[in-house]
Amino acid sequence: MQITIDGKILEFHKGQTILDIARTNKIEIPTLCYHKMLKPEGRCRVCLVEANSKIVTACDTLAEDNMQVVTTSERIRRLRLEALNLIASTVPKETLRKENELTKTMRLVGFKKPTYKHNIVKDKDKSSAAIWKSMDECIVCGRCVQACSKMQTVNALSYMGRGYSTIVVGSENQPLKDTTCVSCGQCSLFCPTDAITEASDISKVEKALRLKSKIKVVQVAPSVRVSVGEFFGLEPGTIVTGQIVASLKKLGFDAVFDTNLSADLTIVEEAKEFVDRFKKGNLPMFTSCCPAWIDFCCEFYPEFINKLSNTKSPQMMLGALIKTYYAKRLGLKPSDIISVSIMPCTAKKREAKLKNINASNVKDIDYVLTTRELGQWLKSKKINPAKLLPAEFDCPLGESTGGGALFGVTGGVMEAALRTAYFYIKGEEMKDPKIEPIRGTKSLREFEVNIGKNKVKGAVAHTLERAREIIERIKKGESFDFVEVMACPGGCIGGGGQPKPVDWEAIEKRAKAIYSIDENKKIRLCHQNPDLKRVYETFLQKPGSKKAKALLHRKYPKRGKPQQQD
Amino acid sequence: MTEKKILFDSALKGAGIALSKTPTEVIEVVKNSGLRGRGGAGFPTGLKWEIAAKSQGEHYIICNADEGEPGTFKDRLILSTVPLNVIEGIIIASHAVGAKQAYIYLRGEYNYFLPKIRKAIKKARPLMEKIELNLDIVVGQGAYICGEETAILNSIEGHRPEPRKRPPYPAEKGLYGSPTVVNNVETLAMVPLIFLGIFDPKKRLCSLSGDVEKPGVFEILEGKQIGKILEEAKPIGIPKAICFGASGGIMPYDPCMEITEENIKERGCFFGSGTIIIVNHTHSIVELCESIQKFFVHESCGYCMSCREGSKRMLEYIKRISAGKATMKDLNKLEELCNFVSVASFCALGRSMPLHILTALRHFREEFVRKCR
Numbered sequence A: 001m002q003i004t005i006d007g008k009i010l011e012f013h014k015g016q017t018i019l020d021i022a023r024t025n026k027i028e029i030p031t032l033c034y035h036k037m038l039k040p041e042g043r044c045r046v047c048l049v050e051a052n053s054k055i056v057t058a059c060d061t062l063a064e065d066n067m068q069v070v071t072t073s074e075r076i077r078r079l080r081l082e083a084l085n086l087i088a089s090t091v092p093k094e095t096l097r098k099e100n101e102l103t104k105t106m107r108l109v110g111f112k113k114p115t116y117k118h119n120i121v122k123d124k125d126k127s128s129a130a131i132w133k134s135m136d137e138c139i140v141c142g143r144c145v146q147a148c149s150k151m152q153t154v155n156a157l158s159y160m161g162r163g164y165s166t167i168v169v170g171s172e173n174q175p176l177k178d179t180t181c182v183s184c185g186q187c188s189l190f191c192p193t194d195a196i197t198e199a200s201d202i203s204k205v206e207k208a209l210r211l212k213s214k215i216k217v218v219q220v221a222p223s224v225r226v227s228v229g230e231f232f233g234l235e236p237g238t239i240v241t242g243q244i245v246a247s248l249k250k251l252g253f254d255a256v257f258d259t260n261l262s263a264d265l266t267i268v269e270e271a272k273e274f275v276d277r278f279k280k281g282n283l284p285m286f287t288s289c290c291p292a293w294i295d296f297c298c299e300f301y302p303e304f305i306n307k308l309s310n311t312k313s314p315q316m317m318l319g320a321l322i323k324t325y326y327a328k329r330l331g332l333k334p335s336d337i338i339s340v341s342i343m344p345c346t347a348k349k350r351e352a353k354l355k356n357i358n359a360s361n362v363k364d365i366d367y368v369l370t371t372r373e374l375g376q377w378l379k380s381k382k383i384n385p386a387k388l389l390p391a392e393f394d395c396p397l398g399e400s401t402g403g404g405a406l407f408g409v410t411g412g413v414m415e416a417a418l419r420t421a422y423f424y425i426k427g428e429e430m431k432d433p434k435i436e437p438i439r440g441t442k443s444l445r446e447f448e449v450n451i452g453k454n455k456v457k458g459a460v461a462h463t464l465e466r467a468r469e470i471i472e473r474i475k476k477g478e479s480f481d482f483v484e485v486m487a488c489p490g491g492c493i494g495g496g497g498q499p500k501p502v503d504w505e506a507i508e509k510r511a512k513a514i515y516s517i518d519e520n521k522k523i524r525l526c527h528q529n530p531d532l533k534r535v536y537e538t539f540l541q542k543p544g545s546k547k548a549k550a551l552l553h554r555k556y557p558k559r560g561k562p563q564q565q566d
Numbered sequence B: 001m002t003e004k005k006i007l008f009d010s011a012l013k014g015a016g017i018a019l020s021k022t023p024t025e026v027i028e029v030v031k032n033s034g035l036r037g038r039g040g041a042g043f044p045t046g047l048k049w050e051i052a053a054k055s056q057g058e059h060y061i062i063c064n065a066d067e068g069e070p071g072t073f074k075d076r077l078i079l080s081t082v083p084l085n086v087i088e089g090i091i092i093a094s095h096a097v098g099a100k101q102a103y104i105y106l107r108g109e110y111n112y113f114l115p116k117i118r119k120a121i122k123k124a125r126p127l128m129e130k131i132e133l134n135l136d137i138v139v140g141q142g143a144y145i146c147g148e149e150t151a152i153l154n155s156i157e158g159h160r161p162e163p164r165k166r167p168p169y170p171a172e173k174g175l176y177g178s179p180t181v182v183n184n185v186e187t188l189a190m191v192p193l194i195f196l197g198i199f200d201p202k203k204r205l206c207s208l209s210g211d212v213e214k215p216g217v218f219e220i221l222e223g224k225q226i227g228k229i230l231e232e233a234k235p236i237g238i239p240k241a242i243c244f245g246a247s248g249g250i251m252p253y254d255p256c257m258e259i260t261e262e263n264i265k266e267r268g269c270f271f272g273s274g275t276i277i278i279v280n281h282t283h284s285i286v287e288l289c290e291s292i293q294k295f296f297v298h299e300s301c302g303y304c305m306s307c308r309e310g311s312k313r314m315l316e317y318i319k320r321i322s323a324g325k326a327t328m329k330d331l332n333k334l335e336e337l338c339n340f341v342s343v344a345s346f347c348a349l350g351r352s353m354p355l356h357i358l359t360a361l362r363h364f365r366e367e368f369v370r371k372c373r
């Protein structure tokens, strides 16, 4: 079939929209509410074009054979300007001075300043430990609601009111913390303005850094090192591990530790748990490193809570080691240490505040910052990591293996865990640690891996829509041994705290970078981590020991999301 | 207001005849009758049924009884006088497209009709059983947007009443993604008359109100002079303008104008739901527009930016004009905004919202200009 856009005759296939065809042929049509990873809803009316002499929105109008489309004309230009005038008038002036998708579209269309008076919407919600919502900046593009209800099937957000008083609220107009919200942060990631953001902790961390009497330590999650460079003009997937360490030192931290090390530790404990359960039953075992997934399972599928692995997430494991093992080595009380983590994730903010999550008698993790917050913070301090000399993570919690690195990407936990489980079951190492069938970007992947005579049947899901799908299938009688779930698209590299705007190409580039970190490591099997070996020898004894259980494993509620402290 | 019986009571006879025919024959008869939708868009009813019948999946019939257009009350009269005709229409439509489930989507304010409708359903039960039809009543959520057929689908499915993108049209993919015929009350009430051989496509019901002594529902023959109709309704004062409901536009009153779709269209207006509101010399058109616009600001569903924000800004302009605080530049900007909203909005509600202002500016511009600085 053929369509003519601005005089060019182009081929297309059924089901393509005018925008799809234009973009594949490098014809620019400005959009705002449209996002490639979501279903077009046609709410913002910016992408207007003329199709067969009628004005239509390009993002949600299917192309027809022999359609005549005009994307640039004086009429179209004026209509788009009017659309932006109406939209820009709904947000405060500061929003129009920031760099965001709204201002980007404004530039593209050539729109300067709204002529209507802004009327203030006073609805603010700071109830959640992970997500803040301020409706004055909302342009009702619908992305957050769609991400929450379709991609995550959580339905924590809905619309309230009608006409110009329409706003996005927690479902049934409840504060977000009282909804089913699992804190994944996808709503904030897709928000084209800053109407929904992470619950910001930058100022609290800055204040803590000024406390002279404390030792300030920070950890960096696997996927942050392949994305934070994007704030400084680097390509997605540029690995800036050493530069992050150097920047954090510049910001004033005393020690910078690697969450990849505790990812190794998670694998050592989780693979042990899996092998035990594989022998004794109680399968499938679900991974437990994604707190949004934990919330989801506890909230929507309490009958599966006993299938969750009880190993803590890498963030909490390193938090535990920092406030016990590390404190002991330095002869400090846990309360002498401020422990901060840099995460791709908003759910980790809530995780750090859960009841019964701490190994020490204080909070194991005091503050969590997202990749975005780190980027913002560095920018405000005029620190450009790209211009710094790389530095090394600190002893004694700085060494990591390729397996730990994989935590950042969907399928990574599964791959690393099976490498170690292989060793536990067979007593020998895998010849090639790359387990191909686990990899890929499909949002639900199933595979079988042979370990000696044993067949392990596994599944990997990312986005909670797919998690729901696999659970429903298990409920109908299908059986799996090991299931990995990550709430965010692509895994933590597409996490709710990652750079905006998100797009799938960036996620894929970050994934590639994660795999290359794994490949370039001399040691790729988590249980061979030398720092960890020392931790076990001098402190934890052995995987699954009483002490390991006490410090590195957790309990879940019987039903409903785990509760927060305070 | 007198609620005289205005439609012939078919008393199940029309449906009886229709059910003795095959679905294809029924569709053919309805197609040939010339019946068009009476809710607004005026789409040929038989054709709609045919499209639905040919689409795959379970089939649904929805009777749109969410009469929300200001000044429109003909469906109310039909439901209170000949509810059985409507049920018959539903039965015949269900037979034609093969639906086993039908709904009456009733305007919230009309729920006092429930006993009457239930009684009519009871009477029709034997015929419904014959075609294994189940008929439920859904009481609406009190929003004007629910008059929009795709918003009804969302409402029945339990979602927020918002319109859906078309295509796909409900007749292809409607309720729960299945082919669904949405017909208005008056349309369905006409269907049994077709089978009794007494349907005349040139006659339609019209809700007449405004500055008249005897408002009510009138059956008008296409081509009748508006002045003749007003003789019956007895105008109060000197009629100045006709307003075709909130979304039909405003035009000057001309007693000799014959009521035909074309004549009304020529003047930029729209007779979709058969609403005539007579406006006399004591009213200012600017104020009329202001009150209509207030209605739209309240009823915009909020889905698309153009209608959501545009409605509010349009009202701001009109208020300023009405208060004598606007300039000619404002007036031009208002017109530009109206043109934007009428092409850029997502659904028919938004696209028809500016019509009252645009037609008022066309026919009564001096009333606006006089108020501008």
Ligand code: SF4
Pocket (backbone or CB within 6 Å): A131, A147, A148, A152, A154, A155, A156, A157, A180, A181, A182, A183, A184, A185, A186, A187, A188
């Ligand atoms: S954080 Fe996730 S679950 Fe919570 S509202 Fe946002 S998208 Fe929904």
Ligand code: SF4
Pocket (backbone or CB within 6 Å): A137, A138, A139, A140, A141, A142, A143, A144, A145, A168, A187, A190, A191, A192, A193, A195, A196
């Ligand atoms: S909060 Fe953000 S994502 Fe949600 S509707 Fe508003 S602008 Fe869009």
Ligand code: SF4
Pocket (backbone or CB within 6 Å): A183, A184, A289, A290, A291, A292, A293, A344, A345, A346, A347, A348, A486, A487, A488, A491, A492, A493, A494, A495, A496, A497
């Ligand atoms: S997938 Fe990763 S980033 Fe997303 S919620 Fe889970 S742990 Fe956080």
Ligand code: FES
Pocket (backbone or CB within 6 Å): A030, A031, A032, A033, A034, A041, A042, A043, A044, A045, A046, A047, A057, A058, A059, A060
């Ligand atoms: S981008 Fe098409 S309507 Fe918003």
